[in-house]
Amino acid sequence: MDWFQVAEFSGSEDLSGLSRFLHQQEIPHRVTEEGGALCLWVLGEAIAYKLKQQFLQDPQWHRQFNQSHPQVQENIAADTLASGSLALGLNVVNFPITCCLIFLGALGALLIEFDQGYQWVSLLTAQHFVIVGERVGFYSLEAALADGQVWRLWTPMFLHFGLFHILFNGLWMWEFGRRIEPVLGGWRYLLVVMLISLLSNLAQYIWQGPSLFGGLSGVLYGLLGYIWMRQRFYPGQLVPLPPAIIGFMLVWLVLCMTGAVGFFIDGQIANAAHLGGLLSGMLLGFAPIWLKSPEERNNA
Numbered sequence: 001m002d003w004f005q006v007a008e009f010s011g012s013e014d015l016s017g018l019s020r021f022l023h024q025q026e027i028p029h030r031v032t033e034e035g036g037a038l039c040l041w042v043l044g045e046a047i048a049y050k051l052k053q054q055f056l057q058d059p060q061w062h063r064q065f066n067q068s069h070p071q072v073q074e075n076i077a078a079d080t081l082a083s084g085s086l087a088l089g090l091n092v093v094n095f096p097i098t099c100c101l102i103f104l105g106a107l108g109a110l111l112i113e114f115d116q117g118y119q120w121v122s123l124l125t126a127q128h129f130v131i132v133g134e135r136v137g138f139y140s141l142e143a144a145l146a147d148g149q150v151w152r153l154w155t156p157m158f159l160h161f162g163l164f165h166i167l168f169n170g171l172w173m174w175e176f177g178r179r180i181e182p183v184l185g186g187w188r189y190l191l192v193v194m195l196i197s198l199l200s201n202l203a204q205y206i207w208q209g210p211s212l213f214g215g216l217s218g219v220l221y222g223l224l225g226y227i228w229m230r231q232r233f234y235p236g237q238l239v240p241l242p243p244a245i246i247g248f249m250l251v252w253l254v255l256c257m258t259g260a261v262g263f264f265i266d267g268q269i270a271n272a273a274h275l276g277g278l279l280s281g282m283l284l285g286f287a288p289i290w291l292k293s294p295e296e297r298n299n300a
Contacts, residue, residue: 003030003041004048007055009062011036017065026239028182043182044094097190098177101157102170105216108158109166124155125212126205138210157197159214169216172249176223179239196222196280203276211268218273222281224249229285253278 009015015031015038022029028043042048054061108124115121122129128139128149144152160166181189200218204211227241256269 003043004045006040006042006048006051007062009038009040011038013038013062014066015040015062018062021065023240026178028239095174095178095181097186097193098173098181101177101193101216101219102173104158105160105166105170105173108214109160109162112159112161121159124152124159125214126152126156126201127210128152129212136212140210141205153201154194154197156201156214157216157219160216161214165215169220172220173216173223175245176220176227176241179227179241180223183238192222192226192281192284193219195284196226196277199280200273200277204270204273207272208270213268213270213273215270215273218270218277220277221249221253221274222277222284225278225281225283226285227281229282233285 011033018040019029019031022042027047030041032039032041040051042051111121111124118129118131127141128144130137141152160169177189180192184192196219200222204213204218224241224246227238228246230238231240253271253274256274257271
């Protein structure tokens with residue numbers, strides 16, 4: 001997705017109130033200084049068009065958001081949105097990879113539900129396995145890779161064991177993915193997801209050995225780590241994630257690792273995948289320039 005210029009302001013203008021409002025509406029944007037003027041840019045042509053129309057109607061519209069009383073800002077935002085002059089956020093079509101990952105995760109949950117013999121499921125797990133009576137026999141991942149079955153390094157992320165599993169992962173995937181995808185761009189975001197999935201799956205395999213695991217949670221923790229580091233060292237590049245959410249996810253990680261959550265959820269939790277995903281995402285937060293956002297690359 002491309003950046004589109006919305007408006008140009010004098011270098012002395014205070015755009016902090018407008019920036020806060022756009023963050024609240026989860027609209028990725030940036031402000032650049034060019035020739036002594038400040039330029040406002042947003043991701044997506046449709047959003048840029050709506051904002052341009054707003055500034056044509058009221059060139060001083062942005063100054064209203066600098067009023068100090070939060071209720072005043074809230075009323076201004078409500079009036080603007082009610083008039084239909086500004087979108088609440090970006091449309092689902094602007095996050096194709098995030099939506100595709102959630103959809104494939106839902107298909108994986110359906111496959112687990114209806115493939116009672118696990119013949120098809122065993123093609124997507126990290127290790128091929130067979131069920132003999134009440135026992136499960138695993139083949140080695142090394143043998144599968146030697147046989148060319150490299151997809152097994154990634155496909156476990158689409159397998160979900162139950163409705164709660166896919167709902168939990170799908171909601172957080174939407175929450176995290178839509179903050180990163182429009183800023184990094186499609187293929188860079190996909191590359192980040194693939195790297196996190198690979199490292200989290202390998203971490204789980206190395207830590208636990210032969211086992212049946214799956215889900216997008218390793219990727220989720222990787223995206224969390226990525227956002228966390230970007231907010232810490234490159235503030236303003238992504239739509240911010242509330243610190244309370246970061247704290248909740250980290251506390252959840254610790255609770256899962258202590259085994260406390262196991263009393264309420266059937267089955268084992270892939271803790272190594274969670275931790276491996278988190279660490280890999282944090283590392284990618286310091287990635288070289290080809291994984292950075294367009295703004296960072298231009299400023300490098």
